[in-house]
Amino acid sequence: MTDDQTYAERANTWLQSVDSEFGRSARLGLCVSEDLALGRRYLAARFAAGYAGIHWPVEFGGQGLGYIEKLAFEIEEAKFGMPSHYFGISLGMPIPILMKYGADKEFTKERVLKALKGEEIWCQLFSEPAGGSDLAGLRLRAEQDGNGWKLNGQKLWTSYAQHSDYGVIVARTDPTVPKHKGLTYFWVDMKAPGVEVRPIKLAGGDSHVNEVFFDDVKLTDAQRMSPVGGGFGVAMATLMIERYSATDSAGFGPHIDLFVSLARETRINGRPAIEDGRIRSAIARNYAMRNGLEAITARAMLMLQAGMEPGPEGSLNKLVSVRSRQKLSELAIDLQGVNGLHFDEHAPVKENWQTSWISAPTGRIAGGADEMLLNTIAERILGLPQDHRPDKGVPFNQIPA
Amino acid sequence: MTDDQTYAERANTWLQSVDSEFGRSARLGLCVSEDLALGRRYLAARFAAGYAGIHWPVEFGGQGLGYIEKLAFEIEEAKFGMPSHYFGISLGMPIPILMKYGADKEFTKERVLKALKGEEIWCQLFSEPAGGSDLAGLRLRAEQDGNGWKLNGQKLWTSYAQHSDYGVIVARTDPTVPKHKGLTYFWVDMKAPGVEVRPIKLAGGDSHVNEVFFDDVKLTDAQRMSPVGGGFGVAMATLMIERYSATDSAGFGPHIDLFVSLARETRINGRPAIEDGRIRSAIARNYAMRNGLEAITARAMLMLQAGMEPGPEGSLNKLVSVRSRQKLSELAIDLQGVNGLHFDEHAPVKENWQTSWISAPTGRIAGGADEMLLNTIAERILGLPQDHRPDKGVPFNQIPA
């Protein structure tokens, strides 16, 4: 048995031991605030057990282990449905970026520790009403204000902002230069005066994303995390991290086995659905595709283990898996016949075809819309021409809105 | 029974009477030149029987009837597999354009009559190596030469050029103005010195399209069919005629009934393929789609009858039907199992899945590639923005090749 298999087994044993306290069953019927509170207690326990910041330096309270161990733990953790998603973005992008670009080491250390223990949550303030896919097109202004800065404007689609203590933010510090060149990267105190968070209700009824308004919010220059005008690079670095966060060949929806079980329990024209060619084809095609994605991920892990850089094909996962999850969920609803009309908006997306279906479009848009992912593959991997961009090189304040 | 039904019945009766002489069975095993000769005799007979130029003015040898009668006859004619396709383009576009734009009425009348009787064939010289989809990007030059013109350059994808006596051609008469504005429309004698026709062999093994080279080919100014620089408009008029030429919900491939029969004769895992959900779905989806196309065509015919202009949805036919024919033909090959490997390159496309499959890509490209048709729908019907075109308004001789 390989080291990371033993590691996974140890992790699983620990997760078992706290399952009844934090796991799926413990979360049943909790409202968001109760669930979040439980999540904070789970993170504290996870930290104490030595499963926090697994691949982070020890000096920051991490375990100093490898990316493999981190992924292995996440795979085990997912099996128990632990309440850790509130902290996923916080520990996923902002904190690592803070560790890398944070000026004040002491301050950084303190934040990282509190984040690992679930005491503090960070959010990522990138998207704006004017530009979901077009990050560099953002409008939120940061103006010199004495030795510091003053933020005015609005962010959109900020996940968990309503629970966040801090956030990382990209703002326009110079509207007179081309759009990529006028941005600067800061961290911001979400409790500071002038910050207003308004949750946005999504199609499925949940509200984990927010509008965030900034009205003369004051920052010290110490909160700046990039050179003035050098914010786009740090923002890109932040997004690149996402590529390496845990993938899911099920597109973050139900596992194919659940569809197979459904096909065994349901009937088409009186015969078991599993015997119907249409259903068999859907199962086989989805399984084959997911099997390919999993082989890609497995190979990437082996390369990381061997100290190699995994290939760009890792970027296929979200594009392919979420899109197919959407159609498979629709088919699952059809398969249930009139019973498929039943709906429980709180049913877990990874176990319920209805919530999987209603939230799938968010998955196809958040973290890079399908079309943007295809462009990235075409341009960065295959070297095909960039799209026509009339705004290229044009001073931002001269681009027609 | 409506008038056009009686008309169709009369046509059918006549076609029956000449079936043994010209129909499917009579053509079996003929080489192209024999088949073409038979086709000329068929057109003579068709003319004598009063089924030529059905909706054309009597003064040009037509029957002076309506578009409905013309379509009705074509539908009947198709059932017998008559050898008329060599003359389809000739009578479809060039001759109508000649009737409309031909300067010399006597000359025109003579040409129209000979074309209707199958004694002469016209081709349409539009596409060039440099621009299949981009018609206005053509390079073939027509230079002033005394009172006339001199053609130099190359055309490509010219159907039946090797059998043609005349052709209509678009040439660049002024390279110093934006590309749409420098074109002029002529007719040309395909037997004139300097014209060289080289057949192109296609993927399926057949060679009905050609390269045509023009080396100092002389034209009189009487052969000009548009104002100098006004050729693009006439070219567009030519292409618009295609929209109203007979449509085929089978994408010019086999009828869905043939797929149903195949599914009844073949087995999947020992059970009749027609009972397999995958095959049932393919049949149902294709039938439903074709049923929609046919309803669109039927409604268009009623509108024409009522003197109304049919809606733009007529332009869907080729896009939707040929694309789906391609995949259905592939499935039909799969369905035949190892027997599906058999191939007869001369088998009629409307009755054989292998030749239908191998020639389907040509159908998706000729007469407007799928992508161009989607652009046309998006721009002309839905008012969506035109693609970015760096060459817009740029003098032709300054566009980088």
Place this chain on the structure above:
Amino acid sequence: MSLLYDEGQLAIGNESRRILEARVEPAQMLPLLEKQGEYHAGFWEMAMEQGWTALALPEAHGGLDLGLVELGLIALQAGRSLSGAPFLTSSFGAAKAILDLGSDALKAEWLPRLASGESIGAIAFAEDQHPLPPVPEATFADGKLSGAKPAVSGGLHADLAIVLASMAGTPVLVAADLAGAQRQGFQTFDNSRCTANLVFNDTPGELLASGQQALDAALHILAQQAVVTAHEQTGGAEVLMERARDYANTRRAFGQPIGGFQSVKHRIAELYGLVELARAGALHAAAQDGQPDFIKAAAAARIQATEAYDTAARDCVQIHGGIGVTWEAGLHLHMRRARSLAVEQGNMLFWEDILVDELAGETA
């Protein structure tokens, strides 16, 4: 019937569209999602006052003597504005059943009230995954119904249900006054459909047909409802295609309207194609009502329209990006409606099988 609308029919289409757009705000549908069993009262009042409820019924019974083509026109417009109640289709189906199979007494009792809209009808054929169970579990004996019918669209408010049950092992079609039945509502992803399980406990009912005749009649009623629904689905797909087009023409990214990117532009063009194919198929089927190949035409229309609406919902949301998945934007109302209409009248799998059986029969 012709594939060309006459002036009267065009007027019906235009007038219903005008009044629906004037009186029904899609936003008004949002709160209905969060309540169980509430429908858009304004929509239903309009349907009654405009005579849409009476449209396809004979004059003799208080109807307007028009047909599927006209009702389809209304349904298409209703689909554009997310028809606020499912009764237009279900009452029509129920009335048709009674008209074709009911006794004079039954006709006299129900048809005028269904035509006026004061009574609401429902169809209770399906059981679990089978839209037309050949031997239903719900039973009928001595003029009384027992057992349950799951997830009946409009069941929470229907006064009358046409029930497919079995009598001593043979299928029967029964008309039942729901005063004597129990309704169990539940949460659906499209609550304004007022879906409920109907539970019968020696509920009195009147036999309409039995054996093969019952199954044939049930399929015919389902097919007629499917054609009305195909129009409704076409209307929904059409309005989504228009919203996608309008958004793509105004929303800018990378310095141009996103409609300038072929991934967006071609997807909308494909939606146009799906909408026109669905429209043509639905009209063709409506015009075939009463013809021998009506079932075939209805199945084809149903398949094309279901694909059009589901695809339009998927793509229109995707084209809208982030805003498309917000509650307020309300595009999810169409996502939900596309799915509920796809399921209610028998899913794609069912209609594919019906159609192929018809086609295979021909080439036999």
Place this chain on the structure above:
Amino acid sequence: MSLLYDEGQLAIGNESRRILEARVEPAQMLPLLEKQGEYHAGFWEMAMEQGWTALALPEAHGGLDLGLVELGLIALQAGRSLSGAPFLTSSFGAAKAILDLGSDALKAEWLPRLASGESIGAIAFAEDQHPLPPVPEATFADGKLSGAKPAVSGGLHADLAIVLASMAGTPVLVAADLAGAQRQGFQTFDNSRCTANLVFNDTPGELLASGQQALDAALHILAQQAVVTAHEQTGGAEVLMERARDYANTRRAFGQPIGGFQSVKHRIAELYGLVELARAGALHAAAQDGQPDFIKAAAAARIQATEAYDTAARDCVQIHGGIGVTWEAGLHLHMRRARSLAVEQGNMLFWEDILVDELAGETA
């Protein structure tokens, strides 16, 4: 086996690619389409001289003791340059059958000759639409084969065939020297596959397995061939994706490279995805050889690779426009090859069913 190629494996891939690109011109394949039963002799000589024929066989029998992963690497490169003969796969399958089931005498007789390539093997399992008929019509009795096997890939040149026949109603696997059989060639859309009907007339054969064991063995051999073929299909899809990319970067229309239009650009990006999924699936399956879930892995790889190659052929031609459908451009060679590889090892429908049976068994 690992999902990471080791240095030796990488060397095999690079070397085979180098030599194939140096010695095989796709254009050389065009004339083969118009002759019946001719294959690319240069390709097959190369396969012998490079030891590709011996790759996956044990040293004891003149092989190189390597496995499916290495053979897959060769097949992928061969697929890129339209492998000029089908024997690499068919001889491997035949050899495997004899290795697993044959007598020592049979092994001694055939394996060295198959390893060296001087003899060619073929698999004759399918009958009409069934890749693995449970009760074949070809029969075996008293050590003699009778009846026919249709459209056997490589059949025109094979010296040995592994035949799935039936003996008194039970399936049997038989090794037959084709010296005693009749070959009927015919025109296919991919003539260099040298496909032929094999007709047996009391042709002597040796029994390898019978009953369920014969069917299991046949499925296992077919699955191993399917994995080799999945690599070949992946290579074909990969080279088509590259050709589409290169053409889109150079061909200009409307004043820019057509790769600047998202309809072209995104389609090529989708092809990249299909190629990488096929590659990963094929390698995973090869690495699973000998493991309990090999059949499942092989079926998944086969399905993904078949979809990749068919789609790449369709889209690459479309992206090339007019030039793409000319005989000279030769893209139709890939269209044809994609289809013949899709059919030869059991079509998509067959492998979907195999995979689902495996999966359904698990969740049972």
